[in-house]
Amino acid sequence: MGSIVDAANKEVNGTASEKRPAVIFVLGGPGSGKGTQCAYIVEYFGYTHLSAGDLLRAEIKSGSENGTMIQNMIKEGKIVPSEVTIKLLQKAIQENGNDKFLIDGFPRNEENRAAFEKVTGIEPKFVLFFDCPEEEMERRLLGRNQGREDDNIETIRKRFKVFLESSLPVIQYYEAKGKVRKIHAAKPIEDVLQEVKAVFSPEAEKVEA
Numbered sequence: 693m694g695s696i697v698d699a700a701n702k703e704v705n706g707t708a709s710e711k712r713p714a715v716i717f718v719l720g721g722p723g724s725g726k727g728t729q730c731a732y733i734v735e736y737f738g739y740t741h742l743s744a745g746d747l748l749r750a751e752i753k754s755g756s757e758n759g760t761m762i763q764n765m766i767k768e769g770k771i772v773p774s775e776v777t778i779k780l781l782q783k784a785i786q787e788n789g790n791d792k793f794l795i796d797g798f799p800r801n802e803e804n805r806a807a808f809e810k811v812t813g814i815e816p817k818f819v820l821f822f823d824c825p826e827e828e829m830e831r832r833l834l835g836r837n838q839g840r841e842d843d844n845i846e847t848i849r850k851r852f853k854v855f856l857e858s859s860l861p862v863i864q865y866y867e868a869k870g871k872v873r874k875i876h877a878a879k880p881i882e883d884v885l886q887e888v889k890a891v892f893s894p895e896a897e898k899v900e901a
């Protein structure tokens with residue numbers, strides 16, 4: 693209370709006693725296994741999982757005024773303006789009592805990245821990057837069976853293009869800061885999980901600190 697850190701937090705977050713939560717960005721192409729592995733990280737390491745895509749899909753379902761715009765963008769594989777996505781993420785963080793979050797599928801472009809940092813003052817602890825070849829991601833997406841309007845071959849190709857053009861540069865940005873933990877994601881779920889666990893082991897987390 694009353695420290696310089698609290699004052700800085702107050703400036704950014706608007707509340708003096710609230711400490712900024714620890715955030716890990718979970719990135720990787722569509723179908724690389726982000727959501728699947730996040731469920732395990734929640735179970736083993738106590739993080740709260742926030743999927744930007746899930747939050748946007750819930751917003752469509754809620755009948756919000758942005759719903760139609762979000763639905764059209766998702767159908768086209770385009771990235772929704774950060775203002776919308778960041779509001780949903782902030783609300784989810786505030787409503788949750790946890791102090792550590794996996795933010796899955798965000799930031800997806802430079803605009804997402806810069807705006808999140810500016811608005812929340814949060815820098816990710818590290819970025820978990822699921823590296824997977826397109827042909828494997830395509831196979832997984834076509835077999836996902838979650839009734840998603842964007843899991844069809846036409847939209848999938850658009851999403852791959854957006855990933856290469858807009859999302860990879862964000863990963864490169866964090867790579868240059870030494871913050872990327874790359875996971876070889878083209879393996880069976882159990883094998884990917886072993887790599888993920890190694891990143892989150894107490895020894896590895898100590899090195900981050």
Ligand SMILES: Nc1ncnc2c1ncn2[C@@H]1O[C@H](COP(=O)(O)OP(=O)(O)O)[C@@H](O)[C@H]1O
Nearest residue numbers: 722723724725726727728832836879880881884
């Ligand atoms: N390592 C894996 N090997 C094979 N299939 C996987 C693997 N990881 C996830 N899947 C499956 O691939 C699909 C996409 O996974 P998901 O976790 O939703 O990826 P993302 O969130 O990155 O799009 C799902 O049907 C999931 O069950």
Ligand SMILES: Nc1ccn([C@@H]2O[C@H](COP(=O)(O)OP(=O)(O)O)[C@@H](O)[C@H]2O)c(=O)n1
Nearest residue numbers: 722723744745766769770771772797798800
């Ligand atoms: N930061 C984000 C995340 C998702 N989205 C939208 O939501 C779609 C699905 O995102 P997702 O993260 O659920 O998709 P997967 O990578 O899990 O397959 C994206 O293709 C975008 O249209 C967005 O606009 N901005």
Ligand SMILES: [Mg+2]
Nearest residue numbers: 726727743745
């Ligand atoms: Mg997902």
